[in-house]
Amino acid sequence: xxxxxxxxxxxxxxxxxxxxxxxxxxxxxxxxxxxxxxxxxxxxxxxxxxxxxxxxxxxxxxxxxxxxxxxxxxxxxxxxxxxxxxxxxxxxxxxxxxxxxxxxxxxxxxxxxxxxxxxxxxxxxxxxxxxxxxxxxxxxxxxxxxxxxxxxxxxxxxxxxxxxxxxxxxxxxxxxxxxxxxxxxxxxxxxxxxxxxxxxxxxxxxxxxxxxxxxxxxxxxxxxxxxxxxxxxxxxxxxxxxxxxxxxxxxxxxxxxxxxxxxxxxxxxxxxxxxxxxxxxxxxxxxxxxxxxxxxxxxxxxxxxxxxxxxxxxxxxxxxxxxxxxxxxxxxxxxxxxxxxxxxxxxxxxxxxxxxxxxxxxxxxxxxxxxxxxxxxxxxxxxxxxxxxxxxxxxxxxxxxxxxxxxxxxxxxxxxxxxxxxxxxxxxxxxxxxxxxxxxxxxxxxxxxx
Amino acid sequence: xxxxxxxxxxxxxxxxxxxxxxxxxxxxxxxxxxxxxxxxxxxxxxxxxxxxxxxxxxxxxxxxxxxxxxxxxxxxxxxxxxxxxxxxxxxxxxxxxxxxxxxxxxxxxxxxxxxxxxxxxxxxxxxxxxxxxxxxxxxxxxxxxxxxxxxxxxxxxxxxxxxxxxxxxxxxxxxxxxxxxxxxxxxxxxxxxxxxxxxxxxxxxxxxxxxxxxxxxxxxxxxxxxxxxxxxxxxxxxxxxxxxxxxxxxxxxxxxxxxx
Numbered sequence: 001x002x003x004x005x006x007x008x009x010x011x012x013x014x015x016x017x018x019x020x021x022x023x024x025x026x027x028x029x030x031x032x033x034x035x036x037x038x039x040x041x042x043x044x045x046x047x048x049x050x051x052x053x054x055x056x057x058x059x060x061x062x063x064x065x066x067x068x069x070x071x072x073x074x075x076x077x078x079x080x081x082x083x084x085x086x087x088x089x090x091x092x093x094x095x096x097x098x099x100x101x102x103x104x105x106x107x108x109x110x111x112x113x114x115x116x117x118x119x120x121x122x123x124x125x126x127x128x129x130x131x132x133x134x135x136x137x138x139x140x141x142x143x144x145x146x147x148x149x150x151x152x153x154x155x156x157x158x159x160x161x162x163x164x165x166x167x168x169x170x171x172x173x174x175x176x177x178x179x180x181x182x183x184x185x186x187x188x189x190x191x192x193x194x195x196x197x198x199x200x201x202x203x204x205x206x207x208x209x210x211x212x213x214x215x216x217x218x219x220x221x222x223x224x225x226x227x228x229x230x231x232x233x234x235x236x237x238x239x240x241x242x243x244x245x246x247x248x249x250x251x252x253x254x255x256x257x258x259x260x261x262x263x264x265x266x267x268x269x270x271x272x273x274x275x276x277x278x279x280x281x282x283x284x285x286x287x288x289x290x291x292x293x294x295x296x297x298x299x300x301x302x303x304x305x306x307x308x309x310x311x312x313x314x315x316x317x318x319x320x321x322x323x324x325x326x327x328x329x330x331x332x333x334x335x336x337x338x339x340x341x342x343x344x345x346x347x348x349x350x351x352x353x354x355x356x357x358x359x360x361x362x363x364x365x366x367x368x369x370x371x372x373x374x375x376x377x378x379x380x381x382x383x384x385x386x387x388x389x390x391x392x393x394x395x396x397x398x399x400x401x402x403x404x405x406x407x408x409x410x411x412x413x414x415x416x417x418x419x420x421x422x423x424x425x426x427x428x429x430x431x432x433x434x435x436x437x438x439x440x441x442x443x444x445x446x447x448x449x450x
Numbered sequence: 451x452x453x454x455x456x457x458x459x460x461x462x463x464x465x466x467x468x469x470x471x472x473x474x475x476x477x478x479x480x481x482x483x484x485x486x487x488x489x490x491x492x493x494x495x496x497x498x499x500x501x502x503x504x505x506x507x508x509x510x511x512x513x514x515x516x517x518x519x520x521x522x523x524x525x526x527x528x529x530x531x532x533x534x535x536x537x538x539x540x541x542x543x544x545x546x547x548x549x550x551x552x553x554x555x556x557x558x559x560x561x562x563x564x565x566x567x568x569x570x571x572x573x574x575x576x577x578x579x580x581x582x583x584x585x586x587x588x589x590x591x592x593x594x595x596x597x598x599x600x601x602x603x604x605x606x607x608x609x610x611x612x613x614x615x616x617x618x619x620x621x622x623x624x625x626x627x628x629x630x631x632x633x634x635x636x637x638x639x640x641x642x643x644x645x646x647x648x649x650x651x652x653x654x655x656x657x658x659x660x661x662x663x664x665x666x667x668x669x670x671x672x673x674x675x676x677x678x679x680x681x682x683x684x685x686x687x688x689x690x691x692x693x694x695x696x697x698x699x700x701x702x703x704x705x706x707x708x709x710x
Contacts, residue, residue, distance in 0.1 A: 060556040062549060089620060092610070099608035100633055104586040106579040107606065120608055140601055143615060 001076065001275060006069040007202035016293045016305045018199035020312075021066065023192035031057070032070055032188035039074050039149070044157040047080050048145035066195075073194055077186060079151040084141035085134035092139050094124045153186040193314040200313075201275035203305050207259030207291040210274075213241050215252035215286040219348065220319045222253075222359050224280035227325055228273035229378015229408060231258035233387075234350075234357045241288070247352045252286075258384070261294040264412035270379055281307075282315040327376060328361060331429050338431040342366050342438055347373055353395040358388075360400065364434065370442035374434065376403045381411045389419055399443040403429050458484075468538050501684050506691040507573035517567045517693060520560040527557035568693035570599050574657050575606065577688050581655055582607065582635070585684075589628070590653040592637040599657065600639045611637040625649060654685040 008019040021028050034057065042050040054071045058064035082088065099105055102116045109116060125135035140146055150157045204210070214221050225232050235243050236250030244250060260271035281287045287309050292302040307313070324332070335344040342364045350357040351373065362374040377385070385404065392400050403423045421441060423433055464483065465471055474480050509517055531547065534540035547554035578592070594600045597613040604611035610624045610633050627633045629649035636651075 058555075059559050060552045062552050062555050064555065092604075093623075095608050096610045096627075096633060100635075102608075103635065104582045105608050106582055107575060108579050117608065136605075139605065143601070145598075 001272065002069050002072055002198045002202045004202070006065060006072055008065060008069070008199055009203055011295060011303055014303050016203055016295070016303045018196075018203055018305075020196045020199060021192065023189060023196065023312075023314075028066070028192055029188050031063075031067060032191040035067070035070055035074055036186055036188060036191065039078070039152045040155060042149050043152050043155055045149055046145065047147045047149060050149055051145070069198070070191055070195055073191060073198055074152075074186070077153050078149055080144075080147040081150045082142045082146075083148045083150075084138035085130040086128045086138055088138050088140060088142040091124065091128065091135060094127060095120060095135075095139065098123060190316060194316060196311075197279055197313055200305070200307060200311075201278055203293055204259070204274055204278060204291060205271040206261050206294045207274065207305070208262040208294050208302060209259050210255075210257040210289060210291045212255045212257065212281065213237060213252060213288045214255075214281070214284045215239070217284045217319065218253055220283050221255075221280055221287075222350070224277055224317070225255060225257070226359055226361065226378070228277045229325075230270075230274060230277060231379055231381070231384050231410075232256065232359075234359065235355060236357065243355065245355050247350075247354070247357060253357070258379075258381075259291065261297075263379075263381070263410040266379060266408070266410045270410065273379075279313070279315045279317050282309070282313040283317070283319040285309065325376075327429065331362075331376075331431070331434075334428075334431050340431065340435050342435055351395075351397055351400065353391060353397075356391065358391070358397075358400070364438040364442075365445075366438075366442065369445050370438075371399060371445040372438040372442045373397070373400045374403060374438075375400065376429070377405065377408070379408045379410050380404060381409075382413060385419070385422075389421070392421070399441050401434075401437045401441050403434070501682060503684060503686050505577055505686060505688045507571055507577055507688060509567070509571050509690055509693070510573065513567050513571055517564050520564040520567070521694070523560035524557045524564060527553055527560075565694060566596075568690040569595055569657075570602075571690040574688050574690070575603075578603070578607070578655065578657065581653075581686060585653045586634070588634070588653045589631075589649075589651040590635045590655065591648070591651045592635070592655045592657060594637065594639050594657045597639050600637050603637045603657075607635070607637075609633075609635040609637050613639045652683045654683070656685070656687040 010017045010019060023029075035054070038050065038053050038057075042053065054067070058067050061067065084091075098120050102120055104113070105117050105120065106113075121135050122132055125132045128135070130138065148157065212221075222234070233256045235254045235256075236247045237252050237254045238244050238249065239251040241252070241254065243254065257274070257277075260267040260274055263270055278289075281289060289305075289307045291305040293305050295301055295303050332344060343366075345363050345365060347360045347363040350359055358375065360373045360375040362376075364372045364374065377388075385402075388402070401421045401423065402419075403425060406424055406426050421437070423429070423437055425433075459480065475482055508514075528535060528544060531544070533544045535544065544554070545558070548558040549555075582590070592600075592603060592609070594603065597615060600611050600613050603609065610627070612621050612624055616624075624633065624636065625648065628636050628651075
């Protein structure tokens, strides 16, 4: 992600235009290649050395914002860690305590005091059972600048120990980590394309609403909307982008997504997910995105950002298959270990409401032919939830139930929603709660032969 | 609406180096200054007596040649353009140039490097040596304007150090130990300037700083808080001679040494 100071866009005539760079420009190719090499050669080295080397590239270059932006995207592929033989805070506390009895400790000591500094360092090193060099190095090893670059892409520093299961990081929430759905090779081409995406992503942090139209690859695009938990309303459209009354007439789909700038709470977290969604769009041969970008909060003034397949984005996401969130995976795991007659199966079809569609996640099927559909909601506001419940009632999809996370509430108001078909949960979904709902709302599936 | 028809403000840091404090009055946001007490007038009765000592160090030959080269690059750029650098607008104009002119960008970097060389002149550490020998039984705070130099001093002289990177727990711990006397010397970058209750010290050593009167006055104020022993406080300022720091230091003093 680009931080605000590294974002580059121009605002004119009611439009916001990210200042894209040409990924085929030899100059930028060279810079990108140099940067990647810098990172590769600094694996295992202190962060400050890497930073200095990057700054060195920008000394007489007015493109420094681009260079620092590219470097930021590479830093996002890095892990930095404190490497020390003993706890740094412990080392320095012991040093200062001991030194206080030995002052003055100076650079040009008198003859009888000339070993004081060495004595202090040596004594503390001995106390902690580390070497003198480790004591010197460890004293401030926990400073940001002294942290070591231990991983760049799939390149890992040799001295760094991995957990027994071979991972150093854990993915906690849906879509926080790119690793699960990106095929990553850190090349100059990847970096420059990634940079252009990042410029647009930076603008989207201030979006109040996004309107997306796609005419192919629906499943891929929808699955990313779900993966990132974005608030969505999806409508069938014709080849010109006009809404149509039924999915039978659909040439494509339009998705209206709530933007991060429209939320009271969680807007940062939501903004990151929204930004992470953008690279899914270039999977489509034909797509359009129009976003309202908040430029003046007090005046509620917005400008428009428009992007489409001619923008030249390259996606680094894999397409086709469906990406489960941790939440979905965990539920499926728990289900397989549980003792219920209901089967949990993926539901990949949309629910057709005529002029709109819903995207469920699972179906629960009973051997006797009963069936209930489950949608796990991502982020939500009371309006969004009420609207969805109203649609379900109107469309007469009696067997649809919702699982709603109390943690993904984006409103400032107190929650007071009476809804029978909603399963509230905090961190994880319990199998038997879902089975309970399944029992209550199931409908008999049409028998196979009819 | 408040109940009180008028309100009175009290500040130790009214003046700003960029003169923006004048805007407050000019725009009618607040009324005029109704009462002012100089630091000098408080010394003795409310604050301990203090003495300011200015010391100059030479750059080493290496530092001097690097300094002259970098400063030359900066000087040449600004001399060939029409910036009035002593005014805020002039400096803004220079900064604007650095974003599209690669020579300007280089000039900005040159200025930063020259400042850095002067701030961290190695002979300042020699002078610090002398002062620590003289004052190692006192309670001393060493001020630096950048974190790296504060950490270098912490490493070199084995003194605790507080910067903006220091976590709150550790900062509290160090300050508490300084208060109780368990630690007698403390190095710090600018982070102690505002909002932190710093225990009294009777020696202050400024190794570097920026041209801000406000900052300087506050640093001074912290050191001048009366100690139990009513010992006279001393403030040393060590600057690199024949560098931009001379000017900076002079401008700093204008704010606190009225009529000096």
